[in-house]
Amino acid sequence: MINRTLLIYITALLFLVIINISLASAKILSVKISVDGLACPFCAYGVEKKLKRVKGVGSIDIRMQEGTVTLTAEQGQSIDFAEVPGAIKNSGFSMRQMKLVASGTVMEEDGNLFLRYEGSGERLALKDVGPALRDKLTISKSVIVKGYVIGKPGGPWSLKPESVEDVAK
Amino acid sequence: MKRILVIIAFLPISVFPLPLHAHEPIFGLGPHTIFKGGVGIEIEIEGEKASGSDEEEKEYVLFNEIIYGITADLAITFTIPYVLNRKQDDGKGEESSSGTGDLALRTKYRFWRSDRPGIQDAAAVIAGVKLPTGNDDKTPRLGSGSTDFLLALTAARESLKWYYFSDIRYRFNTEGEGGLRKGNKLFADLAVGIRPWPTEYLKPDLVLIAELNWETFLRDELHGNDIRDSGGNRLFLSPSFFITYRNLAVKGGLQIPLHQNLNGEQPEVDYRFKLAVELHI
Numbered sequence: 001m002i003n004r005t006l007l008i009y010i011t012a013l014l015f016l017v018i019i020n021i022s023l024a025s026a027k028i029l030s031v032k033i034s035v036d037g038l039a040c041p042f043c044a045y046g047v048e049k050k051l052k053r054v055k056g057v058g059s060i061d062i063r064m065q066e067g068t069v070t071l072t073a074e075q076g077q078s079i080d081f082a083e084v085p086g087a088i089k090n091s092g093f094s095m096r097q098m099k100l101v102a103s104g105t106v107m108e109e110d111g112n113l114f115l116r117y118e119g120s121g122e123r124l125a126l127k128d129v130g131p132a133l134r135d136k137l138t139i140s141k142s143v144i145v146k147g148y149v150i151g152k153p154g155g156p157w158s159l160k161p162e163s164v165e166d167v168a169k
Numbered sequence: 170m171k172r173i174l175v176i177i178a179f180l181p182i183s184v185f186p187l188p189l190h191a192h193e194p195i196f197g198l199g200p201h202t203i204f205k206g207g208v209g210i211e212i213e214i215e216g217e218k219a220s221g222s223d224e225e226e227k228e229y230v231l232f233n234e235i236i237y238g239i240t241a242d243l244a245i246t247f248t249i250p251y252v253l254n255r256k257q258d259d260g261k262g263e264e265s266s267s268g269t270g271d272l273a274l275r276t277k278y279r280f281w282r283s284d285r286p287g288i289q290d291a292a293a294v295i296a297g298v299k300l301p302t303g304n305d306d307k308t309p310r311l312g313s314g315s316t317d318f319l320l321a322l323t324a325a326r327e328s329l330k331w332y333y334f335s336d337i338r339y340r341f342n343t344e345g346e347g348g349l350r351k352g353n354k355l356f357a358d359l360a361v362g363i364r365p366w367p368t369e370y371l372k373p374d375l376v377l378i379a380e381l382n383w384e385t386f387l388r389d390e391l392h393g394n395d396i397r398d399s400g401g402n403r404l405f406l407s408p409s410f411f412i413t414y415r416n417l418a419v420k421g422g423l424q425i426p427l428h429q430n431l432n433g434e435q436p437e438v439d440y441r442f443k444l445a446v447e448l449h450i
Contacts (some may be wrong), residue, residue: 034286039289040192040420041369041413041415042411042416043192047204056444062369064369065367065369067286067287091240091241092241092242093204093284
């Protein structure tokens with residue numbers, strides 16, 4: 001009987017741990033970069049080469065006519081978007097803006113909102129959140145946020161959300 | 170003396186090879202560099218035919234170039250030319266030679282860049298040195314026999330549709346073996362290019378370019394004395410192209426003389442051509 005209770009407890013604990021990991025392991029799922037100066041496909045090879053080295057990047061889609069580069073995370077990985085500005089600089093172009101899709105848990109501290117990601121306590125501040133989106137950002141809720149990255153190379157970075165979706169969706 | 174003059178008069182095109190970066194003019198220069206840590210490997214063949222004054226000269230040179238990006242704005246290029254065939258006929262007989270030419274080292278610094286959506290404006294300085302490694306005992310000689318220097322300034326606008334390039338460069342030649350000093354050279358180039366069909370990354374890309382290349386060169390000197398049959402100026406019209414796919418480029422062009430004003434009796438250039446393959450890794 002005791003063994004059975006213990007087994008239930010262990011199972012429940014494992015379940016909670018798994019749930020917790022899935023909630024906490026928020027990720028940068030994709031990054032869309034507007035690159036200025038991108039005029040020739042041959043030169044864009046340097047962009048591909050440099051961005052491929054960014055941690056977590058699985059695939060790269062370069063659009064010459066749009067002047068954009070979209071990075072998609074490798075399966076189960078999170079893109080280290082902080083490496084992106086340096087990579088663009090080293091490829092010989094200029095980054096105008098960076099937009100990303102991130103999943104994570106909403107936190108609040110001193111009235112400021114954050115998206116906790118990577119399950120390591122690392123977090124991304126959510127700035128300039130409009131009232132409509134503010135209502136969707138329920139504390140401790142797991143969400144997918146799309147928005148513009150605010151900040152300069154070297155950080156700190158923050159995210160201006162454009163849309164918020166529940167992870168369950 | 171006539172023989173020496175004939176040898177001198179045939180200024181090998183390999184005397185100071187120019188870096189040929191993809192998406193730059195074929196005969197002129199541009200401010201393009203390579204990404205930081207990037208390596209470019211290029212194989213290029215250049216040819217020239219000149220005739221007149223009872224002489225005919227032909228030259229085919231294979232250039233092997235390695236480009237390295239120290240930063241995104243600073244690149245170095247090392248060139249090893251191999252003269253496939255240098256042939257001259259002064260009316261008394263034909264002579265030809267082949268072998269390694271003069272090695273050259275260049276550096277390019279892009280000191281200004283302005284990026285906008287689909288447009289990049291840039292300017293760069295180029296400095297280079299050419300070493301007298303070519304065998305100048307052969308006839309025709311394979312190198313200039315002197316250490317020569319190059320300084321250039323270039324600016325360009327590159328966009329999704331149009332390209333505009335300009336440059337000015339000066340080549341300072343020192344005295345080589347045998348007391349010969351080639352005349353210094355001043356070049357100026359203008360180029361306009363068009364991409365007829367808009368393209369995307371990982372699609373073939375074609376750009377067509379029209380170049381105007383002007384060059385003026387001072388008289389050569391032998392033991393401090395001017396050589397009569399040397400120096401002058403030339404203007405060329407050069408249709409050229411480049412086709413690229415991802416990190417591979419094929420490019421080429423033909424230089425057609427529009428005007429040649431040469432001192433004394435010198436063979437005039439009939440044409441020059443370049444064809445190159447470049448790979449970035």
